[in-house]
Amino acid sequence: MTVDGAALPGYDLAYQGKVRDLHVPEGATLETADVVLMVASDRVSAFDHALEPPIPGKGATLTAMTTWWLRTLGDEAQLAGDHGPGGDALARIPDAVAGRALLVRRLDMLPVECVVRGRITGSGLLEYRETGAISGVALPEGLQDGDALPEPIFTPAWKAPKGQHDENIPFDRVVELVGSEAAETLRSRSLEVFARGAAIAASKGLVLADTKLEFGRDATGAIVLADEVLTSDSSRYWDAEALEAGRVESFDKQIVRDWLLSEAEAGRWDRSGTPPVLPAAIVERTAARYAELLARLLG
Structure with missing residues (x-):
């Protein structure tokens, strides 16, 4: 199997998303594999579209960020x-995607994207302006773009099949999809991860405006935090000092969205x-902001 033109000995490609590729040991499937090689590409997506060209270094930055957050959150x-x-897992990762x-x-x-919002912006702002709520969560009147919410809110989305748009859903719909006990776990775990992430980000001079988390069940049935965690692809990070001065300086792909x-x-x-091809200046600015966020978190 190859990825980005480089061979991945010992693995077969099992799934390719807009940004991440999943590989399994040769001869296995996603249903039978004991482990999965999750590769973060340099591809970038926005508004459910894969864009060109890729953002140099993005895959490595997202992987380092996810690993750091998983360890920081325990x-x-x-x-x-x-x-x-020198770990065993590192020895099993091909050099081409190291x-x-x-x-x-x-x-x-x-099948639920667990979105937590501490600030109102983006698609949440649009829904709020139309309905006064986000995913069925009623909010105070008069909120403006970037305002802090009274408290972080859980605004889930149905994770649509590849090629379809995800759909914001109320909590009752989450219960229908996964059951009441699992739904409560998803909500409480998501709010907990966001709260801890926001506090850590604040200590680095950053505002965690919102994030998207995903969860899955392991072989025992336990619900486990999965996929990317609190990265600049799945979250909005703003500079706290700039925000205090009335400016939004983002460390995520908002540059691309704008x-x-x-x-x-x-x-x-x-x-x-x-979608149109991204100009070189947008690619360079986005790469620089991703790298700066990682440096600030780890620094």
Whole structure:
């Protein structure tokens, strides 16, 4: 099997998403594999579209961020083996994807994207302006873009099959999808991870505005935090000092979103067809902000 033109000895490609690829040991499937090689590519997506060109170094940055957060939060159940220096898992990761791949346990993923919002912005702001609520959670009147919510809220989405748009859903719908006990676990765990992540981010001069988490069941049935965790692809991070001064300086792909929106407003993209190619300046700025966020978190 190959990825980005480089051979991955011992693995077969089992699934390719907009950003991440899942590989399994040769001859296995996602249903039978004991472990899965999760590779973060440099691809970038926005508004449910894969974009060109990729963001250099993005895959390695996201992988380092996820690993750091899992260890910082003490929630490493999805990792298979030791990912530390000289660890067993590292020895099983092909050189071609070293630094941007994790060897993970196979989970039965739950079909819910667990979004937690501490600030109102993005698609949540649009829904709020239309309904006064987000995913069925009623909010105070008069909130403006970037405002802090009275408290973080759980605003789940149904994880649609590949090629379809995810759909914001109320908590009752989560209960229908996964059962009442699992739904309560998803909500409480998501709010807990966000609270801890936001506190740590604040200590680094950052505001964690929102995040998207995913969970799956392991072989014992336990619900485990999975996929990427508190990365600049799954979260909005803002500079706290700039926000205090009334400016939003983001450390995520908001740079890409804003440029695409400007293209749509100028009539150069209808938001449904093939998106325009990202200019070199946007690619460079995005790569730099991803790298800066990682440095600030780890520094």
